[in-house]
Amino acid sequence: MTERPEDPRRPTIREVARLADVSHQTVSRYLRSREGLKPQTLARIDAAVSELDYRPNLVARYLNTRRTGRLAIVMPELVASNPTRILSGATEAAHEAGYSLELVSFGGGIDARTERLLELADSGQVEGILTLAPIAPSAQGRLGNGAAIVVSADFDDEMRSVGELIDAAPVRDMIERLSGLGHRRFYHVAGDLKYASARARKDAYLEAVDRLGVESAGVFEGDWTARSGFDAMRALPHGALPTAVIAGNDMVAVGVMRWASEHGLEIPRDLSVTGWDDTEFGRFLTPALTSVELDLEGVGRNGMVRLVKAVTGRDLAPSPGPVSRLLWRESTARRDQTPRRLG
Amino acid sequence: MTERPEDPRRPTIREVARLADVSHQTVSRYLRSREGLKPQTLARIDAAVSELDYRPNLVARYLNTRRTGRLAIVMPELVASNPTRILSGATEAAHEAGYSLELVSFGGGIDARTERLLELADSGQVEGILTLAPIAPSAQGRLGNGAAIVVSADFDDEMRSVGELIDAAPVRDMIERLSGLGHRRFYHVAGDLKYASARARKDAYLEAVDRLGVESAGVFEGDWTARSGFDAMRALPHGALPTAVIAGNDMVAVGVMRWASEHGLEIPRDLSVTGWDDTEFGRFLTPALTSVELDLEGVGRNGMVRLVKAVTGRDLAPSPGPVSRLLWRESTARRDQTPRRLG
DNA sequence: GACACAATAGTGACCGGTCACTATGTTGAA
DNA sequence: TTCAACATAGTGACCGGTCACTATTGTGTC
Incomplete structure (x- = not known):
């Protein structure tokens, strides 16, 4: 429909060559590396290039080099x-x-x-x-x-x-610290296990839980969504509540928190929750979410x-x-001494 | 370092032509539109193309057509x-x-x-x-x-x-409904006003507030972040709290909610809050956020x-x-009859 | 001054398509 | 049968760069 404006064709290497009074090949050399040219020649081409506002046509270049850029x-x-x-x-x-x-x-x-x-x-x-x-x-x-x-x-x-998203060390730090705060029963809501980062966090979780000799309520195979965090909590057998949940990311943690609030559990008094990604909404949640800052x-x-x-x-x-940094916030705390059960 | 494998050059139009026993130009015609070719010729080219697994080199094509695709x-x-x-x-x-x-x-x-x-x-x-x-x-x-x-x-x-993000009609619907629920004093935390969507929502807000004859505590120029929602609330003169906040989006709403919780205000009892975008975290917040679903x-x-x-x-x-749909959730409710003030 | 040799610069083909033009085959009307 | 007119197919140049090769100029040495 709309006619494109007529031929706004850019100047070519040959036009530059003509203006600089050299051959097109010399201009080509100039473009690839300015070496092997007399300073005087170089200056002439420089002038021609800027006068014509010449810019190389990358597509044409590809035809020879096979490099599409x-x-x-x-x-x-x-x-x-x-x-x-x-x-x-x-x-x-x-x-x-x-x-x-x-x-x-x-x-x-x-x-x-x-x-x-x-x-x-x-x-x-x-x-x-x-x-x-x-x-x-x-x-x-x-x-x-x-x-x-x-x-x-x-x-x-x-x-x-790349391997960097895969660094799950903060998971270990989380569990160590929480265990130090008296937590004895953990739960992990993993991300989509097709992702290596999810697998790495899961492995780190299992390793840490095992090493510290604390209990695990299991690993739930989620998919990074809040919905999966919610479902993970719902899937937990009654009466087998953990005191700390390591969520695959902040979004998952929100789902966990929602479930907790629906069941009268207060965070962090009754349940500590950690996220991952240090999202902005996590920082402004009540309680603010303990999370891992990533250099995305x-x-x-x-x-x-x-x-x-x-x-x-x-x-x-x-x-x-560094790629990641663990940030402790309000969603994690010392384990409450009086055990709770679902309301 | 790593040597690229030697010349995995794809077959060209001329090779196809040779195999199909036609000229390269005929193959070119075939590529652009299969019209004007004898069915028999067409079949031969078809066969050659699939035998060689030929695919046109879009870059070469560009050189003539100026169409980069x-x-x-x-x-x-x-x-x-x-x-x-x-x-x-x-x-x-x-x-x-x-x-x-x-x-x-x-x-x-x-x-x-x-x-x-x-x-x-x-x-x-x-x-x-x-x-x-x-x-x-x-x-x-x-x-x-x-x-x-x-x-x-x-x-x-x-x-x-595009104009579609710009449709701010849900803002009007929000204010009408909230006004019907007894709200008389509104506040708008706008998004970055360099965005037309933010301007449109702001205009819709002002128009609706004016038309319905309700009060406005003002419009805060935010930037789509939770931080700006928090700051917007903080910027409010003491004692001039609105009963309903129309936030630029869900993220902003989270900031508003955080401020409310820090000041002992309960949502939605003391303050109704609306978001925009229908984010997953908004759905799982406590209270779940009234928001606008967008067909992004x-x-x-x-x-x-x-x-x-x-x-x-x-x-x-x-x-x-439709592009948007307003979803009423827990963060909005009838205006509490007993006025509150900051704790 | 003559020569070898390096440093610069130029020539023409080519990358893989498309374009403009020409050539051939086919059909139907005179 | 002849020829115009159309349908189909072929030829060679060209797009804007790079490559391989050749030509020219400059420098140092004898």
Whole structure:
């Protein structure tokens, strides 16, 4: 319908060459690396470039080099946690490395996602893929000659992985401290166990509970949602209440807290609850949620740093600073001495 | 470091042509539209294509057509609300239209963002841009010959806009109903007024308050964060408490609720609070938050539909169904008859 | 001054598609 | 039968860069 304006064609390398009175190849050399040119020639090209406001056509360049200058990032379709900060860190790093980042969001289950991801890798459209969603292990043998693939938020012994979301050390710290506060019976509402981070937290939970010789009311296989936190509590056998719940993230913790309030349990007097992600709503909840602050931009950046390394061999500066920090707030406290039961 | 595997070059149009025993041009025709070919020729090419697993090289195609097949989506750097669902709807629609979607996240203020956005539009890299972040009105005259730009989450009389996030009708419904429940003094904690949605809700608030002849404790200019909800309450002159707070979104409402609980006010007995976005945490809060459910995938999709229309003139099917729905929950109730004051 | 050699610069083909134009085959009316 | 007119297919250039190779200039040494 709307006619595009007529041919706003950008100047080409040959026009620059003509203006600078050199050959197109000299301009090409100038573009790739300014070495091997006489200062005088260089200056002439400099002038021509800025006069014409020349910018190289990356698409044309690709035809020879096979380098598209594009990476892709795959988002899980449904996410309880907010991937914005991860995306933000990832785009920044990608741009820093001179890449543009294509956003892909694959519906369907893990298998459909894996299939489409491999197709994308094989399409030649992108040089590498960072996926925030888990993919099927079956993919591992099929990476052959396509783009490099880095999986964040999940890992697999055979595949490259970021591994940072996976650091579950704070879970151990939580349980140690809570045990020191008199808690003897714990419960873990895990996130979606297709995610390595969820598996790592679960393992850390089991390890700590075992090591400290405290009781566990079990591990509930949730999916990062508040609903799953609520359901996890409901699934608990009557009379077998824990005094501390380690929730997979803040959202899950909200569900746990809701269940508690519906059953007349007061937090933290009757039940201590911990979250993960240090979300803003968690900080402003009543009681404010004990949680783990994550450097999510750093996670995104580091995933991208790995991908860039895999694709180009080039080392980008990773995110400085620690990835996680445990923040004690009002939702955790010394265990109440008088045992309660459901109202 | 890692050597890329040697030349996994995909088959070209000429190889397909050779195998099908036609000219490359015939294959090219076949690719663009399968019309004007003898059924027999078509079948031969079909066979060759599938035998070679041929897929066209979109980059090469661009060189002639100037169509990159790429659109960009600009994310605000910091967002209180979760844009995931919008992104998801937008990518789906973009892919449906045969476009890939590039993710861009510009730091800096609105002016820096606008500058970089215009640069991107001018780069020829993308055919269109959908921005979820507001851009400066000054940009409007400068769209000249670059990519089409559609602004979601904001609008400007001169610029195309999605307009759907902007529908603030539920604000009117909220105030009407609350007024029917006996509320006479309202307060509005607006979102970032650089966003059209925030402005629209504010206008709807002022209009409804005025029309119904109820009192307003004012409008606080927040920024979509829980912190701003908390601060808004703190900024209220002592003794001038409203009985109902219309918060810009659920996150803001959480901040309001936190302040209330710190000051011994019980919700909804002493204060009714409404949110916006129907977040999962809002549903599981105690009390559960009255909020507005949004079809965010639909918002993303419709933004993209507009962009595709602007770029190609083609009409993609917009999202069906209504965009928002008001959900009454526990955080709103009949106004308590015995007036309270801060504890 | 002559020569080898390095430092610079230029020429033309090519990447994988599309475009403009031409060539051939087919059909139907005169 | 002939020829116009249409349907179908082919030829070669071109998009804007890079690559491989060749040509020219400059420098140092004998």
